[in-house]
Amino acid sequence: MGLCVGLSLIGLVSGCVPEKRGDSSEVNDGSDSGREATSAPEFPAEGEVPAGLLVDGLVYDMTTRPADQVYWTPPSAQARCAAKGIVQEIGPSRLSALGYRAGTPGAALNDIDLTADEREIVVDQFSECVDLVQGIAAVFFGDGRISTRSATCMAKGLGDQDLLRPFVQAWAFGRATDPLAENGALATALLAQADVCISPTALNWPDVRLPGTDPLIDSDSPGGSGNSASPADRPDTTATAPPTAAPPTTAAP
Secondary structure, rough: OHHHHHHHHHHHHOOOOOOOOOOOOOOOOOOOOOOOOOOOOOOOOOOOOOOOHHHHHHHHHHHOOOOOOOOOOOHHHHHHHHHHHHHHHOOHHHHHHHHOOOOOOOOOOOOOOOOHHHHHHHHHHHHOOOHHHHHHHHHHHOOOOOOOHHHHHHHHHHHHHHHHHHHHHEEEHOOOOOOOOHHHHHHHHHHHHHHHHHOOOOOOOOEEEEEOOEOOOOOOOOOOOOOOOOOHHHHOOOOOOOOOOOOOOOOOO
């Protein structure tokens, strides 16, 4: 069963550095902004964008999401740490020349024509500033397909093996995570961690279908995921068993 779980997860994942971030004891969306409506900082139409404005723009892009959507974003302090490092290392003139614009489709950090070395700078700064265990645990948790405990266990195990970087590289390079790259080290680790972290009855994917159209597992058997962010994935506590039919009676002779 661990192999099945691991393969399922593989398909899913196809300077100001804090001295101690603390343990990731709870999977959450990372946000500390209260999801208030904000606008992207306004950049000058021409010329070099000031460094401070570029930092604000990167923080906006890293932490902003639609109010009606739930997915992980780094806390603002961690995002600002990464943004400062990116701007300092790549440079305001270079980012301006490449056309980076905050909140603009097609002009995001992973859209502009950075070199491979510059993208590795982005990966380095993000990895040094952001709690990747928390972030990747949230990715594994998704809509509650596995428990928060299992998701955090998976992420911590990969972090202990220095295998969280591929996820950041996928974001920075604008591509999917490939668990089979680098001799399949990530795929092997995912399989091993799944065997340790996820019990055979932990999957909660009622909408995943096997070739015969049978559900992989019912969300209410053995009990769904009570801490899921998605109500549809939580066990139905209102359901009651059908009444037992009374035995037939025999008419008197």
